[in-house]
Amino acid sequence: MAILSYGKALQRALRDEMGLDDQVLVLGEDIRVGVNNVTTGLLAKFGEERVIDTPLSEQAFTSFATGLAMAGLRPVIEFQIPSLLFLVFEQIANQAHKFSLMTGGQTRIPVTYFVPGSGSKTGWAGQHSDHPYSLFAHVGVKTVVPATPSDAYGLFVTAIRDDDPVVIFAPAGALHLREDVDIASLAPVPLGVGRVHRPGDDVTVVAVGHLVQVALDAAELLADQISVEVFDPRTLHPFDWAGLAASLEKTGRLVVIDDSNRFCGLGAEVIATAAEGMRLTTPPKRVTRPDGAVLPFARDLDMALQPGSGQLINAIQEVVKAAR
Amino acid sequence: MSIDATLYRTIRLIRRFEERAIELVNTGEIVGGIHPYIGQEAIAAGVCAALRDTDIITSTHRGHGHVLAKGADPVRMLAELCGRVTGLNQGRGGSMHAADFGLGIYGANGIVGAGGAIAVGAAWAKRRQGHDTVSVSFFGDGAVNQGVLLEAFNLAALWRVPTLFICENNGYATTLTTEAAIAGSITERATAFGIPAITVDGMDAHAVLDATRTAVELARSGGGPSFVECRTYRFDAHHTWEHKARVRYRPVEEMETGRLRDPMEIQGALLDPATRAEIDAEIEELLEHAVDFARSSASPDPARAMDYLYATGPLGRDGTGLAVA
Ligand SMILES: Cc1ncc(C[n+]2csc(CCOP(=O)(O)OP(=O)(O)O)c2C)c(N)n1
Numbered sequence: 291m292a293i294l295s296y297g298k299a300l301q302r303a304l305r306d307e308m309g310l311d312d313q314v315l316v317l318g319e320d321i322r323v324g325v326n327n328v329t330t331g332l333l334a335k336f337g338e339e340r341v342i343d344t345p346l347s348e349q350a351f352t353s354f355a356t357g358l359a360m361a362g363l364r365p366v367i368e369f370q371i372p373s374l375l376f377l378v379f380e381q382i383a384n385q386a387h388k389f390s391l392m393t394g395g396q397t398r399i400p401v402t403y404f405v406p407g408s409g410s411k412t413g414w415a416g417q418h419s420d421h422p423y424s425l426f427a428h429v430g431v432k433t434v435v436p437a438t439p440s441d442a443y444g445l446f447v448t449a450i451r452d453d454d455p456v457v458i459f460a461p462a463g464a465l466h467l468r469e470d471v472d473i474a475s476l477a478p479v480p481l482g483v484g485r486v487h488r489p490g491d492d493v494t495v496v497a498v499g500h501l502v503q504v505a506l507d508a509a510e511l512l513a514d515q516i517s518v519e520v521f522d523p524r525t526l527h528p529f530d531w532a533g534l535a536a537s538l539e540k541t542g543r544l545v546v547i548d549d550s551n552r553f554c555g556l557g558a559e560v561i562a563t564a565a566e567g568m569r570l571t572t573p574p575k576r577v578t579r580p581d582g583a584v585l586p587f588a589r590d591l592d593m594a595l596q597p598g599s600g601q602l603i604n605a606i607q608e609v610v611k612a613a614r
Numbered sequence: 615m616s617i618d619a620t621l622y623r624t625i626r627l628i629r630r631f632e633e634r635a636i637e638l639v640n641t642g643e644i645v646g647g648i649h650p651y652i653g654q655e656a657i658a659a660g661v662c663a664a665l666r667d668t669d670i671i672t673s674t675h676r677g678h679g680h681v682l683a684k685g686a687d688p689v690r691m692l693a694e695l696c697g698r699v700t701g702l703n704q705g706r707g708g709s710m711h712a713a714d715f716g717l718g719i720y721g722a723n724g725i726v727g728a729g730g731a732i733a734v735g736a737a738w739a740k741r742r743q744g745h746d747t748v749s750v751s752f753f754g755d756g757a758v759n760q761g762v763l764l765e766a767f768n769l770a771a772l773w774r775v776p777t778l779f780i781c782e783n784n785g786y787a788t789t790l791t792t793e794a795a796i797a798g799s800i801t802e803r804a805t806a807f808g809i810p811a812i813t814v815d816g817m818d819a820h821a822v823l824d825a826t827r828t829a830v831e832l833a834r835s836g837g838g839p840s841f842v843e844c845r846t847y848r849f850d851a852h853h854t855w856e857h858k859a860r861v862r863y864r865p866v867e868e869m870e871t872g873r874l875r876d877p878m879e880i881q882g883a884l885l886d887p888a889t890r891a892e893i894d895a896e897i898e899e900l901l902e903h904a905v906d907f908a909r910s911s912a913s914p915d916p917a918r919a920m921d922y923l924y925a926t927g928p929l930g931r932d933g934t935g936l937a938v939a
Binding site: 454566 | 672705716720721736749765772920923929931
């Protein structure tokens with residue numbers, strides 16, 4: 291067994307895939323030096339043609355990658371900041387994502403868009419604290435948010451091997467995580483398969499990314515009163531609806547904790563789908579950022595808008611109480 | 615076929631294809647309308663005559679000419695415009711997305727300026743794979759005000775990517791004149807990045823061909839990108855909807871003088887009348903067949919409307935929540 295950090299897991303995934311397939315290359319800002327630590331060492335190993343420092347031209351290099359993919363390469367792009375995805379929404383949602391359908395299946399766009407450090411990093415204020423996974427799931431781009439180091443490894447590998455565009459968000463709040471794992475057992479994690487981190491009988495908590503840890507802590511705290519099942523979908527599109535339904539068959543109660551804005555966020559989708567066709571014995575609840583939130587700078591304000599453990603515990607207790 | 619005949623044939627094919635397409639818009643057989651390329655055909659003909667089959671183009675909302683000149687089958691192309699399953703894109707793309715990847719046609723594109731960076735990436739990838747492929751990005755004068763295109767100029771120049779930027783300056787972006795839209799000059803947008811740029815007469819297929827040949831040679835020999843501004847005039851509406859909307863923005867005299875220099879006549883005058891008549895007849899027959907083919911082709915099955923969204927197969931739920939995968 292070895293201690294694997296979340297960051298090292300990402301680095302290892304990218305290095306392994308570049309080693310296996312010479313069509314894989316990575317581009318982004320300051321990646322040769324590796325200011326986000328994920329691409330550290332890749333330049334020495336793979337050379338300048340496969341580790342490309344780009345000018346600050348997000349829109350151009352995102353569509354440049356689309357062109358690379360059309361011509362047969364498998365680019366990975368590192369985005370320095372999550373909100374840069376707003377800059378390139380055209381290039382991902384409107385170009386890369388649509389090309390396969392619009393051309394009647396003539397081309398595939400195997401690009402991986404990778405965001406190391408999504409969501410609040412505390413003190414980075416309004417334009418650096420977004421966690422825009424719901425947007426990409428909404429438009430239908432394959433969207434991945436790993437919660438643990440081994441899932442970060444396995445999902446990143448899968449994203450790179452996938453023949454479609456995939457956005458992978460590494461939440462800032464998960465980057466410090468470490469896991470005791472057998473390195474040899476690291477393996478690809480398929481898209482669309484969730485993970486039950488903790489089994490329980492009374493209520494299902496759906497948590498994504500760094501919030502899985504928050505949910506596990508809450509479950510532990512409540513353990514002597516309420517049996518909480520923590521379900522992590524791992525990929526948001528495709529979503530493991532069957533996994534969620536199986537969990538609700540057992541618990542019949544649902545709470546979602548989701549670091550999206552409430553309106554049209556992932557939490558809304560999970561609850562709507564559960565309400566339409568899954569077993570619910572009491573009304574579900576979700577804990578999210580407020581509608582249309584922009585995270586303010588001051589630490590207390592920033593924290594106030596993020597879904598946290600206090601709200602989650604309340605929500606769990608209310609959902610369980612309503613049934614009794 | 616002589617180069618004169620080839621250029622004429624391409625221009626004539628695009629012209630008649632578009633005229634037939636406009637008829638089909640008027641009869642409702644092409645829904646949504648088209649952006650006619652009539653008047654600008656010498657550019658597509660001249661540029662594509664300098665390219666190989668393996669070279670790559672990215673095109674625009676006004677893309678029929680580029681796609682046809684690069685060699686796409688006019689029959690399947692017309693079927694695509696009619697939304698038929700036999701179309702180039704199986705009826706999934708229509709006029710603004712016609713593509714044929716087998717011929718290096720990486721798609722018309724409905725977003726102004728969007729094809730530039732894609733073309734740069736494609737050419738970079740081909741070079742890395744050891745090919746001497748050149749890519750061409752066509753765009754209008756309106757596109758040079760798109761930030762992403764300017765970013766693409768920088769990448770292409772910086773990395774000496776074998777890409778040609780072909781600007782079709784027809785004087786208007788929809789209704790806005792170039793004078794009202796562009797500070798400085800169009801070619802200066804390119805020279806600012808160290809990209810060699812020239813302006814040519816876009817009504818003269820030979821002028822376009824010559825400029826393109828020089829640029830292609832430079833690109834293939836490792837000299838990086840070039841920029842060619844082709845001065846042209848759009849004879850028809852920005853889009854077929856314009857006739858219904860009855861918008862007026864071009865002076866009548868300007869339209870009349872603009873149409874005097876017709877690239878089809880300029881190129882046609884270089885042929886002997888018999889050759890010209892032969893080409894004309896061949897194209898009429900081809901397009902007659904194309905219209906019949908489109909009309910008799912099946913429409914795509916609505917149950918297959920989500921096909922091809924993902925390269926890896928169906929994914930997600932339909933609009934009623936049922937799983938498709
Ligand atoms: C980025 C973007 N903005 C606006 C539009 C709507 N639109 C379609 S064509 C067009 C004019 C484009 O002008 P130009 O690039 O000069 O090409 P032309 O139509 O003259 O061939 C506009 C504004 C669009 N498709 N994409």
